Amino acid sequence: MIEELEADRRLGPQLSERLVLAGQPPRHGDYELPEPLAAALAEQGVERLWSHQAEGLEAVRRGRNALVTTPTASGKSLVFHLPVLEEVLAGGSGRGLFLYPLKALGQDQRGKFEALAAAAGLGEQATCAIYDGDTPRSERRRILAEPPRVVISNPDMLHLGILPHWQNWEPFLATLSWVVLDELHTYRGIFGCHFHHVLRRLDRLSRGLGAEPRFIASSATAENASEFARLLAGDDFHWIGDSGAPREDRHLLLLRPANSPYTTALDLLVFLIERGFKTIVFTKARRITELLYKWLKQQA
Secondary structure, three states, rough: OOOHHOOOOOOOOHHEEEEEEEOEEEOOOOOOOOOOHHHHHHHOOOOOEEHHHHHHHHHHOOOOOOOOOOOOOOOOHHHHHHHHHHHHHHHOOOOOEOOOOHHHHHHHHHHHHHHHHHHHHOOOOOOOOOOOOOOOHHHHHHHHHOOOEEEEHHHHHHHHHHHHOOOOOHHHHOOEEEEOOOOHHHHHHHHHHHHHHHHHHHHHHHHHHOOOOOOEEEEOOOOOOHHHHHHHHHHOOOEOOOOOOOEEEEEEEEEOOOOHHHHHHHHHHHHHHOOOOOOOOOOOOOHHHHHHHHHHHOOO
């Protein structure tokens, strides 16, 4: 495929760099899990934890804030799912607040958490609920009356729907043990500045009620991750950036567009689809995505 790309009349001249990134074999870590959780993971095909998962879990177990910056699909979510489920098995009262910048991400993680809890026989005890702008009023009342083990929300709802009414959330906040910040890199600029103060307020209110929440953050693309996490949350993190997950060799190709980058992206998309490759294109705005799709239908 790369040789055909180099020979392509339109795309070949725009190919400015080609690198091969070496793969790596799997590296496992030692972390002793309760038998129900180990069996549940084995049922899902996870016989052993990767080294970065074990290191992150060990940091959380020691009461540290943990930051995991390993590639996409390297199993970062287990670093915050498993501590909650371990707490349930141990009979503890600790709860988790999982914060996501997008609703779709939270819904996806809820499904994963509930599947793992059910496989471990904890479906009724490890309850999980989404609290956002789409949550019906009746469901909101139920969440306040019977706080679940995990609440999934977003920064806006935390700021507008939870913290101003902290007295109603006192049973949850008083037992808050983990605050999860997924997709850490999105919290930058003015949005990140606002979110920093929201997190400080959350921490102050929770500690005032007797809780000692720890932060668990993750990102696949954060720059200066450790310093960034410390500035955002106002506390130090144990940083795990070395992935133990296996990885095949990867080809990295850099194209310098002759004209519009969108035209080059479209040409490349068509080139790859015609050769049967699964392909995804990221843009910075929905409008550009719709425009590329319109052009794609016209061209091919």
